[in-house]
Amino acid sequence: MLEIKNLVAGYGKVKVLHAVSIAVPKGQLVTLIGSNGAGKTTMLRAISGMIAPESGQITLNGQSIAGKSSHEITRLGLAHSPEGRRVFGTLSVADNLLLGAFPRLTGQRPKGDVNADLQRMFDLFPRLRERREQLAGTLSGGEQQMLAMGRALMLQPEVLLLDEPSMGLSPKLVEEVFATIRRLKEAKITMLLVEQFAAAALEIADYGYVLENGRLAGSGEASKLKNDPAVRAAYLGAAH
Ligand SMILES: Nc1ncnc2c1ncn2[C@@H]1O[C@H](COP(=O)(O)OP(=O)(O)OP(=O)(O)O)[C@@H](O)[C@H]1O
Ligand SMILES: [Mg+2]
Numbered sequence: 001m002l003e004i005k006n007l008v009a010g011y012g013k014v015k016v017l018h019a020v021s022i023a024v025p026k027g028q029l030v031t032l033i034g035s036n037g038a039g040k041t042t043m044l045r046a047i048s049g050m051i052a053p054e055s056g057q058i059t060l061n062g063q064s065i066a067g068k069s070s071h072e073i074t075r076l077g078l079a080h081s082p083e084g085r086r087v088f089g090t091l092s093v094a095d096n097l098l099l100g101a102f103p104r105l106t107g108q109r110p111k112g113d114v115n116a117d118l119q120r121m122f123d124l125f126p127r128l129r130e131r132r133e134q135l136a137g138t139l140s141g142g143e144q145q146m147l148a149m150g151r152a153l154m155l156q157p158e159v160l161l162l163d164e165p166s167m168g169l170s171p172k173l174v175e176e177v178f179a180t181i182r183r184l185k186e187a188k189i190t191m192l193l194v195e196q197f198a199a200a201a202l203e204i205a206d207y208g209y210v211l212e213n214g215r216l217a218g219s220g221e222a223s224k225l226k227n228d229p230a231v232r233a234a235y236l237g238a239a240h
Contacts, residue, residue, distance in 0.1 A: 001026045002047070002078070002159045002192065007056035009046040016042040017214045019056065024159065027188040029181070031201040031222065033235055034211035040194040041083050043211070044161045047192075048080035049073040060159060075108045077158035081165060083194075085144035087151070089137025093128050096136050096147055097121055100154030112156060121150040124180055142169045149180070159190045166197060178204060198235045202226040210235065 002024040010016040016039045024030045032040050046053045049070035058066040065073050070080075079100070087096050097118055103109040122129035125146040131139065136147055149165055165181070166174040174197065182204050184191065195201035202208050205222040210231060218231060225231050 001061060002190065003057070003059045004043075004047065005057040007043070007046060007058065008054040009042055009051060009056075010054065011042075011051070015054070015214070017046065020211070020214070020216055022192075022209050022216070022219075024190055024192050025207075026190050028206040029185045029191045029193060029204060031193045031195060031198075031205040031208045032211055033195065033198040033201060033208060034217075035235070038211040039214040040211055041163055042214075044080060044082075044163050044192070044194060047073075048078060048161060050080070050082075074155065075103050077109065077155070078161070079152035079155040079157035079159070080161040081149045081152035081163065083163040083167065085141060085148055085168075087136040087139070087144050087147050089135065091136055092133050093136055093139070093147060094118070094132045096151050097128075097154050100151035101156075103155065109155065114154075117154060117156065121153060124153075124183070125150055142173045145169060145177070149177075153184075153189075157189070159192070160184070162191060162193045162195075164194055164196055166195065166200075174200075199226065202236075 005021045006019040007017050008015060008019055032043060034040055045051045047058055049068055053066050060076055060078055065076060101114045104111050104114055127143055128146060128150060136144065139147060145165060152160055166177045169177060178200055185204065193201055193205065202222045202225055208222045208225040209216055210218040
């Protein structure tokens, strides 16, 4: 379970998040929606230690992680699939995936069966299996997005943060990514999902939060938020 209370974070003197509180209960899929620039990515960065929070509490299974390094936070079981396809371009697909399991290979996380999980990733993303020896930098944007997600999953995380996993994908691949998230949800992986397709995210999520200019503007069960007139007007639009 991931719990964030009164989180204040930003970049230098620029505050982006103003006392935001959210909870991601074990085994649930929670989505964070909001307009461009609302602070969604900043929120995920502060949780995973990519930026240091200015104040507030962040706990993972009761243990405080606010201010810890991203390395330590990863070791505690939190994986972050960041916005914008951050893969290691000069390494192969398989090596990128294995890097995600690094804390397991070095005894910092329970080892389990890394090779079986690698096969599982290839089952989840068959395109990656075909390209396992290809350099990640030469993958298409959509393939790199899948690789970033697969790499995060290779940690066998207790909590998975997903930042716009469908960004830049064709409609068919967007569907595939949502089907994958649905499968992860069935496997009871605890997830915090940031998505541009807010309607689709609310469709599969248990609970949702709406972020507006760095503040919470609403929250509730995803099925209720989806039908909330204000949420519909502001975030779901006619196109969705
Ligand atoms: N490295 C940075 N330095 C300074 N300001 C930043 C930095 N990264 C983001 N910001 C600013 O912080 C605010 C929130 O950005 P953030 O990336 O968290 O938004 P977002 O909700 O993820 O938006 P989007 O939907 O476009 O991805 C924006 O005003 C942005 O310009
Ligand atoms: Mg973002």
